[in-house]
Amino acid sequence: MANIAYSQRSSTFKRVAVYITGRLVMMFATVVIGVFLTILIANMGGYVDEIQRGIIREDVSQAANQNLSLRSLTSEERMHWVNEQIILREKQLGLDKPFMVRAVKFMKDALTLNLGRAQRMTSDKGSQMVRDIILERLPPTLILFGISGLLLFVVEIWIALGLSRHYGGFWDKLFVFLAPASTSPAWFYGIFLILIFAAMLGILPFGGMMDAPVPDNWVDYTLSLLRHMILPLVAVTLSQIFLNTYNWRTFFLIYSNEDYVEMAKAKGLPSRVIEREYIMRPTLPTIITSFALTLIGLWQGFIIMETVFNWPGMGRAYFQAVQFFDVPVIVGMTVINAYMLAITMFILDFIYAILDPRVQVANQGGNQ
């Protein structure tokens, strides 16, 4: 018996390991390509270099005009001085090398999180380092979207199971009826929620993450954070819950008509075991996929969401960086974003591989 248990474990381990390694390579390649494309786009395919060259030339010529010590030089000598200065400044910025060479270097720096200095933005503490700006903005985003994602996932599955148990009942009909409400994005609901609960009723804050004098003890701090999170959470919930629950309840219904569920009933298993092992387990891979897509959707919507709710996270910083055309910040944030997405997907893939034994059978040559 012991060796069977051992071989079970080792076969699962081998299968998951092979699968995970493959996914890891794929995901890293995706991140590399994504970051490289961002660098190309943020630099307008190298055209930003031309703009910068122009700016340097203008600066230097102006400096030359204003520099009294240069007045005595002949115009040729002055031209020479200007050109030397330009070459020096371009060399400082690395503009003397071709764009593609520098793009690859940018990418290497970006991937190793050597993110450099912002051109215009600063962190709240006054640092110009892109890394500091991002580290300051990342936690609020993670708190908001992490909590809303996980919370919604658990609640949605729980409701969906309940609905599938009472198929055709009042709540089931209500959720099916409300499913189209989830086609509007979270920020759309956000605007109305702010209007009602902050502007009209005045019981919840308009936005932000903290009360103005930041509370000094952690109880008040947490309470203030929770109070500020209510509206964003409700907005995300409204934009997700009905459609997702409807989806998953339908999955559960389809899967609970499978022959093996009938069989489990005939075997006289308790209904909680049937629900867990025969309805939830086989559907979980599908649900995990759907959850992954939802999370990506949340990540994509966070720029507008954070702007609407004045949430001091990555999304709002991203928006500001785009307005300032601060290339290092844009690239830095994209890299962090890409990494976060890749990590999310990786974790979900890992869970998927453990849950579904059919994953990657093809690679094992029929497993005979």
Next chain:
Amino acid sequence: MTNQPLLEISDLVMHFRTSQGPVQAVDHVSFRLNPQRAVVILGESGCGKSSLAKAILRMLPNNIGAYSGKVFLNGTDVMSLGDEEFRRSVRWVQMSLVPQAAMNALNPVIRVGHQVAEPFMFHNSAQRKQAMELVKQMFHYVGVPADFISRYPFELSGGMRQRVALAMALVTSPSLVILDEPTSALDLLTQSNIMNVLKRNKAELGTSYILITHDVATSSELADDIAVMYAGQIVETGDAEAFFGQPLHPYSKMLMASVPRLRTDVEPDFISGQPPSLISPPSGCRFAARCPSRFDKCTLEPPSAIKEWRTVKCWLYQ
């Protein structure tokens, strides 16, 4: 009474609701089964055989309509038990099922060994280790290699899955096993292997079977009794030897005539026409439209006549 029947069904009714009206899938079915015997329920597709199995095991679909009658199992009327009581004391404890398509009857994400062990673990409150030991024995008994215990259903061939389903049905040693076309999708060798396992199990452990099939030839190996089902009703019951020697009901006669035989020149015959719709069956004898020996009285509901320990639902024997 010394020879109390293992299973006695009387007036079992199971209808399904549809938009066109109730489907009378099982319509006033009665028969009895003594311990250590195998009854074969014969009939063509769509005559309600599988529904009968479901009705006995109380596996009711969502669109269940009328569901009534009496089912005595080892002397208790299991129809009067509550759902929870039925689950605890009947399902897989006293009777189990080998499903028609074992392909889909196994959970794709759970190892087959565990699935076979499950009923034993729940009904006999056994530890996992003890249950797995038993599963190993069962696998050996039905001819599945022991290392298949840790495989997933998709790693098994059709024949192996059917054997696993059989092992699953026998693991709690119930007194009655319902076999719903257990061999219909398998090759002849696997078929006869499984039939041998069933025969051995019956001889050694005294298990009774209800074998549901349309395959007259294979069923004759195992059958002690025969019940012929037509359009939701049982039209003939009787001892297998007597039945195969001389079927009584015109439908049974034609059914037997359709079976190819060795060592005779008799060409297999066929039954013309279609079975009636179960939504609005004819008011009289349901076989009348296809019957070669029908006469005026056949438009009236036929009685169950008893002849030499056999019952037959036909006016010819009145």
